[in-house]
Amino acid sequence: MSIAFSPVSIGSLTLKNRIVLPPMQQYQGSTDGFATEYHQHHYARRARGGVGLVIIESTAVAPEGRLMTDDIGLFSEAHVAPLAAVAAAVRAENVPVFVQLSHGGRKSVPHGGGVLLAPSRIAYDDCYGLPEAMSAEAIAVAIEAFGTGARRAVAAGFDGVELHAAHGYLLHQFLSPLSNRREDGYGGSPERRWRLLAEVIGAVRAAVGPAVPVTIRVSASDHAAGGLEPEVVAEALQALVPLGLDAVHVSSGGLLPAPPPETGPGYQVRYAEAIRRKMKVPVIAVGQIRTREQVEDILVQGRADLVAIGRPLLIYPDLSRVL
Incomplete structure (x- = not known):
């Protein structure tokens, strides 16, 4: 049997195979961040195609942390029911479903004209503008928002949650020395830079209890001098996993406007491999993985435990047409 279609566990949850639909923005949310029937049909259709796990798109935990004006959120109790319909549609296909919880930080489009927040007063670019450095009170509010979002996700019927600490959004901003120049308890050393994520x-974990899988998506490299590299990210993850992480989803980039220096088939797998060598929890590889040969090679060689396939499944939702 193909290793790609063998079972694997994430925490207490066993998946029927090792193929993951990663979170990809669909730009179909309402103005107020509500999921729609589009999301029900979109994610259920990909689940029907044969993946082992569906992770739905970045979902804002706070109105000031929305990534765009047509994303979705869990920043109010009213958001639970529409997302419960999405979760139910996926689970009806006998596939577990996670939701990715996010806060955009300095890469946000604050809903209702809220304040742009970040660890330090450093802009991503001229379009987003200059953020405010978060106060201790603002940090506490963001931490609480993630916990509340996770509680709502479980209430909506999701099987697990993924924390978005990649692609230049708030949790990534705190991790990277290029965006975090704080000199308090949340910056100044690697340990203090990952304090927010630990909290x-x-x-x-307190919101969802011990049994619900909690995973994290990280950018293992900032593709810039002085930024994050896999060794530093792995060190942070080694400290964070005992706090309640069940898997690590490895991407790269997004902190700076510049694109990665090189791309190509499986170009991010080396980052997943570097982190997997240090981890005792499953690692998910992602990034231009498009063929059965790639998937099998990654898994057989132990470079990752699961493989996420993104854009090909948008085009061909039936997994057999991709692999």
Whole structure:
């Protein structure tokens, strides 16, 4: 049997195979961040195609942390019911479903004209503008928002949650020395830069209990001098996993406007491999993985435990047409 279609566990949850639909924005949310019937049909159709796990798109935990004006959120109790319909549609296909919880930080489009927040007063670019450095009170509010979002996700019927600490959004901003120039308890050393993430994990684990899988998506490299590299990210993850993480989803980039220096088939797998060598929890590889040969090679060689396939499944939702 193909290793790609063998079972694997994430925490207490066993998946029927090792193929993951990663979170990809669909730009179909309402103005107020509500999921729609589009999301029900979109994610259920990909689940029907044969993946082992569906992770739905970045879902804002706070109105000021929305990534765009047509994303979706869990920043009010009213958001639960529409997302419960999405979760139910996926689970009806006998596939577990996670939701990715996010806060955009300095890469946000604050709903209702809220304040742009970040660890330090450093802009991503001219379009987003200059953020405010978060106060201790603002940090506490963000931590609570992640915990509340996780509680709502479980209430909506999701099987697990993924924390978005990649692609230049708030949790990534705190991790990277290029965006975090704080000199308090949340910056100034690697350990203090990952303190926020540790506290978010604690809040999320407290909200969902011990049995619900909690995973994290990280950018293993900032593709810039002085930024994050896999060794530093792995060190942070080694400290964070005991707090309640069940798997690590490895991507790269997004902190700076510049694109990665090189791309190509499986170009991010080396980051997943570097982190997997240090981890005792499953690692998910992602990034231009498009063929059965790629998938089998990654898994057989132990470079990752699961493989996420993104854009090909948008085009061909039936997994057999991709692999």
